[in-house]
Amino acid sequence: MKEGEAAAFRTDWLENRVDAQQLGLDITNTYGSWPYFADKMEERFKDSFEKETAKNEILTLRQGNETAQAFFERFEEKKRWAGYTNRINEEFLVSLLRRNMNKPLVDRVIYGGHIPRDYQEWKRELIRIDYIWREREKEKKGSDTGKKPYSEQKKEGEKKKDGTGYTYTGSGERMEVDKAKFCTEGRCY
Structure with a gap:
């Protein structure tokens, strides 16, 4: 703890301890205890580190394939940690949304006829x-019922072509088992 913020913390710590002793205060549970020291260290350094980290992370946070709801849950958390909670930061936050969310989604909002006025409207x-x-x-896709849409369903007896020939899906259909063999032997025209 010889340089920068650490040295400043050490100096403050020692001066406050000396002042408390000179006033005749019992420092056993404060400056004389490890938990008190650890709490003061965390209070001094952890908050500023997390705040700066959150400010950097919110700049690069992208929506990707996740839902807008899931994106906003992460975005709001970073926003709180970064300290972007008041109206002063609103224009900056909207610019981050416009840049970091999926482009087609943002375009749809912009070209929808009503551009939102503030962060909450953009979010909504x-x-x-x-x-x-x-x-x-x-x-x-028809995934909500677990079935394919009617237009994509195979009808019984319909032929399905693969790399080796046709697969018949219905009963009573003739099969062309030896077609490839006959072609190579020259017996199929």
């Missing part, structure tokens, strides 16, 4: 549009 609108888009994708 991004979550709403992301939810609607994901639900629509589920409908397209």
Whole structure:
């Protein structure tokens, strides 16, 4: 603890301890105890480190494949740790949302006819549009019922082609088991 913030902490610690002793205070449970020292160290250094880390992390936080709701849970946590909790930071936070969330989602909000005025409106609108888009994708894939959409379902007796020929899905269909063999022997035209 010889340089920078550590040296400043050491100096303050020693001066406060000497002052407490000169005033005749019992320092056994304060300056004389390890838990008190550890708490003061954490109070002095941990908060500023976490705050700076959160400020850096919020700059690079991206939505990726996660839902807007999940993104905002992480974003809000970083926002609190970084100290971006008041209206002064609102314009900066909106710019981070516009930059770090999925571009098609942000474009949809912007071109939707009403650009949100503040951070809370942006949050609400991004979550709403992301939810609607994901639900629509589920409908397209038919994953909400576990079945394929009707247009994609195979009908009984329909042929399915693979690399070796056709697979017949219905009963009573003729099979072309030896077609490849006959072709190589020159018996199939």
